[in-house]
Amino acid sequence: MKIDPRDSAAVQAEPAVLVGVRVRGSRMDFQDPLGELRALAETAGGRVVGELLQNRDVPRGRTFLGKGKVEELAAMVKELGATLVVFDNELSPSQIQALELATEVKVLDRSELILDIFANRATTREAQLQVEIAQLQYTAPRLRAMWSHLGQVTGGAPVGVGTRGPGEQQIEIDRRLVSRRLVALRRELEEVQVRKSREVAERRAEHFTVGIVGYTNAGKSTLFNGLTRGGAFAANKLFATLATRVERWSIGGANAVLLSDTVGFIRDLPHHLVASFRATLEDAIHAHALLIVLDASDRESPMQLETVREVLEDVGANTQPRILVLNKTDIIPQLPFDERAALRSLDEWQEREPGAIAISALDGTGFEELRARVLELVAGGIRRRTLRIPLSSGRLIDVIEKRCTVISRRYGDEDNDAVSTDASAVELVVEIGDKQIEQLLPLGEPFLVDGEDPMPKRGAWGGGKRRSPHLMQPAELGESDGETGD
Numbered sequence: 001m002k003i004d005p006r007d008s009a010a011v012q013a014e015p016a017v018l019v020g021v022r023v024r025g026s027r028m029d030f031q032d033p034l035g036e037l038r039a040l041a042e043t044a045g046g047r048v049v050g051e052l053l054q055n056r057d058v059p060r061g062r063t064f065l066g067k068g069k070v071e072e073l074a075a076m077v078k079e080l081g082a083t084l085v086v087f088d089n090e091l092s093p094s095q096i097q098a099l100e101l102a103t104e105v106k107v108l109d110r111s112e113l114i115l116d117i118f119a120n121r122a123t124t125r126e127a128q129l130q131v132e133i134a135q136l137q138y139t140a141p142r143l144r145a146m147w148s149h150l151g152q153v154t155g156g157a158p159v160g161v162g163t164r165g166p167g168e169q170q171i172e173i174d175r176r177l178v179s180r181r182l183v184a185l186r187r188e189l190e191e192v193q194v195r196k197s198r199e200v201a202e203r204r205a206e207h208f209t210v211g212i213v214g215y216t217n218a219g220k221s222t223l224f225n226g227l228t229r230g231g232a233f234a235a236n237k238l239f240a241t242l243a244t245r246v247e248r249w250s251i252g253g254a255n256a257v258l259l260s261d262t263v264g265f266i267r268d269l270p271h272h273l274v275a276s277f278r279a280t281l282e283d284a285i286h287a288h289a290l291l292i293v294l295d296a297s298d299r300e301s302p303m304q305l306e307t308v309r310e311v312l313e314d315v316g317a318n319t320q321p322r323i324l325v326l327n328k329t330d331i332i333p334q335l336p337f338d339e340r341a342a343l344r345s346l347d348e349w350q351e352r353e354p355g356a357i358a359i360s361a362l363d364g365t366g367f368e369e370l371r372a373r374v375l376e377l378v379a380g381g382i383r384r385r386t387l388r389i390p391l392s393s394g395r396l397i398d399v400i401e402k403r404c405t406v407i408s409r410r411y412g413d414e415d416n417d418a419v420s421t422d423a424s425a426v427e428l429v430v431e432i433g434d435k436q437i438e439q440l441l442p443l444g445e446p447f448l449v450d451g452e453d454p455m456p457k458r459g460a461w462g463g464g465k466r467r468s469p470h471l472m473q474p475a476e477l478g479e480s481d482g483e484t485g486d
């Protein structure tokens with residue numbers, strides 16, 4: 001008669017009842033309030049056998065549901081043979097405890113369900129560490145509450161609880177062990193992240209980087225693959241992607257950017273869960289520009305965009321230029337009339353979000369426009385210019401060759417007029433935009449653009465870094481008008 005001990009928050013292939021309490025101001029979909037939870041439960045491997053909804057102004061404290069609804073839920077669970085109840089809302093440990101007592105089956109909340117999916121998907125060490133930390137912080141207190149309630153914790157001895165967590169590791173329930181484990185995990189994660197931050201910074205210094213972000217299942221990986229032939233895992237599942245992928249995306253001529261694909265966002269994720277996935281978003285946070293991908297065939301897309309904006313704000317990615325990408329437009333004409341009518345039309349989108357681009361990541365519609373827009377962001381006013389660079393600035397030459405189309409090269413030791421007085425410089429004729437020139441400045445290496453110093457008047461040569469007497473006469477300093485073209 002004892003219920004299954006809540007020894008793990010893992011979802012098996014088990015019959016589940018979904019419960020949603022629609023509190024005032026919540027962002028649930030009104031036409032299909034449990035649609036997203038259903039997709040989450042199925043992604044986790046559950047089989048949905050029943051659903052229950054309640055509208056309330058304020059959820060009731062102890063059981064979250066009203067008394068009558070709890071009884072209804074318990075009866076439903078019994079009748080349908082469910083072994084799992086999943087709430088769309090966030091529950092406290094004591095609410096979970098009370099609900100498990102009443103229904104005699106395992107009760108999970110939405111965040112636990114998401115974490116269980118994450119645990120299944122985590123393949124990189126970083127993702128595994130993040131998931132385990134989040135589980136220890138979020139799930140463990142909920143497990144412990146149940147264990148002590150069931151009186152199965154004997155004499156304060158630590159109880160190992162298996163979850164389907166990374167590496168099938170045991171989550172230690174004992175508070176002391178939990179915090180010791182957290183310290184160790186955080187230390188390891190920090191090491192991984194320091195390395196990662198360095199890589200991200202290096203990528204950023206050498207390339208223009210573009211991050212793909214968006215709600216889960218919006219089509220980010222499909223777009224990434226379509227643009228780069230990059231082999232990211234795309235699937236009609238929530239959180240198909242957990243680790244970041246980076247690939248080169250050629251946007252015309254020799255211009256290429258580094259594109260990154262990353263984990264999707266979802267509404268109402270508790271803040272510390274978002275925080276533990278912050279590093280996964282590192283590439284996006286530090287990208288020079290963002291593509292926000294939205295599933296325009298989903299009537300929840302306005303809410304999804306709102307969520308994406310909030311998360312970006314939370315993780316501090318709010319300054320870089322961004323392009324709103326309305327995806328899955330190929331689906332829209334095929335939708336039944338009433339479903340189409342419930343959508344915000346592309347015209348309405350573009351009116352509200354000037355510059356939004358309609359695409360289909362599946363068939364490539366809109367890719368050319370997207371490319372052109374990103375090229376404009378990257379380069380801004382591309383023209384043919386002559387750059388004179390000391391040969392000692394190998395890194396600068398390298399970066400220019402990577403980012404721009406080089407038309408010709410002349411070295412100082414070749415017999416030519418332009419650089420004959422400067423034996424240690426190279427003259428490159430390149431197609432380069434104003435913004436690309438700006439991005440070269442932080443490298444701190446001196447160079448001339450069409451004979452002028454590209455540095456703004458106040459900042460002398462890369463913040464006082466190396467000067468090149470070959471390139472710049474003191475008299476010229478401060479005389480440049482900064483040559484910005486159109």
Ligand SMILES: Nc1nc2c(ncn2[C@@H]2O[C@H](COP(=O)(O)OP(=O)(O)OP(=O)(O)O)[C@@H](O)[C@H]2O)c(=O)[nH]1
Nearest residue numbers: 217218219220221222234235236239240241264361
């Ligand atoms: N019809 C259509 N389907 C698309 C399009 N883009 C993506 N899909 C489908 O949508 C589903 C989700 O695509 P993904 O690329 O995995 O989405 P994601 O944003 O990477 O999702 P997560 O990694 O889970 O956050 C897949 O089944 C894709 O085939 C599109 O333009 N048109």
Ligand SMILES: [Mg+2]
Nearest residue numbers: 220221240241
């Ligand atoms: Mg993906």
